[in-house]
Amino acid sequence: MATDSESAGKSKGRAGRRDEADIDERNELETIPTMVPREGDGYRLPRAGSVGQGLGRIGELGSALTEDDLRRVNTSKGFIQLLENKSVDIEEVRRTLLYEQELRQLQVELVRLQRWVQNKGERIAILVEGRDAAGKGGTIRRFTEHLNPRAMRVVALPKPSDEERGQWYFQRYIRQLPNKGEIVFFDRSWYNRAVVEPVMGFCNKKEHQRFLQQVPEFEHMLYEDGVTIIKFWFSISKEEQAKRFEARRQNPLKQWKLSPVDAKAQELWDSYTGYKEEMFSKTHTTFSPWIIVKANDKQAARLESLRHVLNVLPYNGKDEAPIRLAPDPNVITRFHRKMVELDL
Helix, strand or coil: CCCHHHHHHHHHHHHHHHHHHHHHHHHHCCCCCCCCCCCCCCECCCCCCCCCCCCCCCCCCCCCCCHHHHHHHCCCHHHHHHHHCCCCCHHHHHHHHHHHHHHHHHHHHHHHHHHHHHHHCCEEEEEEEECCCCCHHHHHHHHHCCCCHHHEEEECCCCCCHHHHCCCCCHHHHCCCCCCCEEEEEECCHHHHCCHHHHHCCCCHHHHHHHHHHHHHHHHHHHHCCEEEEEEEEECCHHHHHHHHHHHHHCCCCHHHCCHHHHHHCCCHHHHHHHHHHHHHHHCCCCCCEEEEECCCHHHHHHHHHHHHHHHCCCCCHHHCCECCCCCCCCEEECCCCCCCCCC
16 A cells, blocks of 8 residues: 555656646647847837846847747747748748837837827828839738727728719818827828829829819818828839739739729839829928838838838827837838939
């Protein structure tokens, strides 16, 4: 008959084996990171005594991640083994991790910005324009992912109805302007009449010219009434656009994005360019300037667009942001009239 000490020893042994089994099981499963590293490209050093103090950047340029990198990423053994496979691009993984952590920090700042907009009763209209497949919708999704939907809207109007075609052109857009304490994102806006409509023959020359004459006055009235307008143009190369169209054709989850207008985008590239340049020359103003986003790199375009909005609006707590808010001038530029070529 086993003594008490022997029974205790067996129980302890079984418990130890269960603990080891639990550890092995956890190693085989991916664990979700519980914190975003505070240091890295665009981050300030952590304050004394904070979690993660003294950790370096995620990976140096090269072909391997350090033990410190893996500890910070906090992933499973299976993921580590995947990274060690020669077919995995370690540098691309590192770049994606840095993108995700910077995006999260910028989205935290956007939540603070929205709270300021609500408290101050500000009205913010963000216009996202650009060529087809330039990444407009994806950027808007990164803007809005964690915002309060009660104080934010995304406007993507369909083609005008018969009744709307008989109205003043701006009328249906006026209904969508931000209310007090609200941010509105326009996924294409009244600037459809500046480029898409004349290129596709949806408006005549007289309507197009009237629009270009009226839009600076229209935006100046909004500016005088306290509406902040931020106008983005997402610029991509012809080759990049063709590549993205092909990716949409091959992806059954993205085929809905293709439209008859998209089908003619490559064929009418030069026509788009001509109308776009005329739009810039006649609608770029000091109170409502055009902000050009170089969007061949989707991740960079998204991050720097978020930074620009955070940088231009004086929300509370901005000075304490733990991440760089000034946009990269190699990605974000303000249009100037000496610009000769875009989308190249």
